[in-house]
Amino acid sequence: MSQARPRPLRVAIAGLGAVGQRVAEALDAGIPGCELVAVAARDKAKAGRMLATLRQPVPALDIAELPPLADLVVECAPAALLPQIVRPFVEAGKKAVVLSAGALLSHEDLIEAARRHGGQIIVPTGAVLGLDAVSAAAEGEIHAVRMITRKPVRGLVGAPYLAEHDIRIEDIREPLRIFQGTPREAAVGFPANLNVAVALSLAGIGPDRTSLEIWADPALTRNTHRIEVEADSASFSMTIENIPSENPKTGRITALSVIACLRKLSAPLRVGT
Ligand SMILES: NC(=O)C1=CN([C@@H]2O[C@H](COP(=O)(O)OP(=O)(O)OC[C@H]3O[C@@H](n4cnc5c(N)ncnc54)[C@H](O)[C@@H]3O)[C@@H](O)[C@H]2O)C=CC1
Numbered sequence: 434m435s436q437a438r439p440r441p442l443r444v445a446i447a448g449l450g451a452v453g454q455r456v457a458e459a460l461d462a463g464i465p466g467c468e469l470v471a472v473a474a475r476d477k478a479k480a481g482r483m484l485a486t487l488r489q490p491v492p493a494l495d496i497a498e499l500p501p502l503a504d505l506v507v508e509c510a511p512a513a514l515l516p517q518i519v520r521p522f523v524e525a526g527k528k529a530v531v532l533s534a535g536a537l538l539s540h541e542d543l544i545e546a547a548r549r550h551g552g553q554i555i556v557p558t559g560a561v562l563g564l565d566a567v568s569a570a571a572e573g574e575i576h577a578v579r580m581i582t583r584k585p586v587r588g589l590v591g592a593p594y595l596a597e598h599d600i601r602i603e604d605i606r607e608p609l610r611i612f613q614g615t616p617r618e619a620a621v622g623f624p625a626n627l628n629v630a631v632a633l634s635l636a637g638i639g640p641d642r643t644s645l646e647i648w649a650d651p652a653l654t655r656n657t658h659r660i661e662v663e664a665d666s667a668s669f670s671m672t673i674e675n676i677p678s679e680n681p682k683t684g685r686i687t688a689l690s691v692i693a694c695l696r697k698l699s700a701p702l703r704v705g706t
């Protein structure tokens with residue numbers, strides 16, 4: 434005899450921008466095992482108007498109001514808000530799907546809090562690719578991981594690193610390498626642009642051993658990430674060319690990755706690590 438179906442996971446979304454809005458729509462259309470219960474937004478009146486169009490409208494609230502209502506939060510807000518969104522969930526033994534992965538590096542205590550309280554921080558593959566192969570290779574020995582990111586100028590303007598190093602990219606006519614270093618350094622200098630590099634490093638050999646180049650390319654329309662891995666199990670390289678969403682810094686595939694991740698949480702068939 435089959436067991437009674439478990440109650441759906443109550444999902445809250447923190448941040449109703451390019452990612453949050455798409456994820457809210459998908460949850461409203463139906464992701465088996467998940468139920469959207471609330472959204473935290475900066476502009477609650479505007480968010481309320483969008484949420485009222487859902488088949489099952491949910492309230493627009495403040496971040497602090499989410500934890501009692503939900504079992505899982507999808508963090509898709511500005512990176513600076515990461516700790517206040519994630520901490521109450523993991524300290525209550527709940528889950529947090531984190532998009533602002535770069536900010537995890539300056540808040541590693543959140544990972545410790547999840548460990549202590551039985552919570553879980555889930556970093557979806559997001560705007561990058563192949564984190565399944567990278568984490569499999571990390572079970573053996575990875576010798577090197579290199580990432581080369583190329584972005585259109587409008588996907589990079591405003592990054593603090595550019596102002597700090599007096600780099601002007603608005604008028605460039607040729608591709609320009611604007612950064613060479615590690616994801617840990619990039620997370621500080623490009624907090625809204627390089628979550629992908631941090632996610633890659635967390636799947637593989639960490640934010641200090643992964644090497645990263647960032648190029649601004651005036652001829653590009655897509656955020657392009659190339660990854661090269663040398664390991665004792667395999668060598669592989671892969672490239673993704675992301676079509677920007679309404680937010681030029683964020684690839685369209687990012688929200689789809691979150692939706693796929695939520696679907697996997699309770700799918701009867703789960704493919705990929
Ligand atoms: N891991 C990955 O592969 C990727 C991560 N990201 C990151 O994901 C996050 C979300 O990205 P997008 O949706 O494109 O950003 P977005 O800027 O379009 O949306 C962020 C939303 O958060 C809202 N917000 C600001 N303050 C708030 C507050 N106090 N309470 C609630 N909401 C607040 C803003 O009003 C905005 O609607 C960003 O940190 C971005 O850097 C983006 C792309 C890829």
Ligand SMILES: O=C([O-])CC(=O)C(=O)O
Nearest residue numbers: 560626628629656683684
């Ligand atoms: O890493 C990020 O935050 C965004 C990014 O590169 C992309 O969407 O391609």
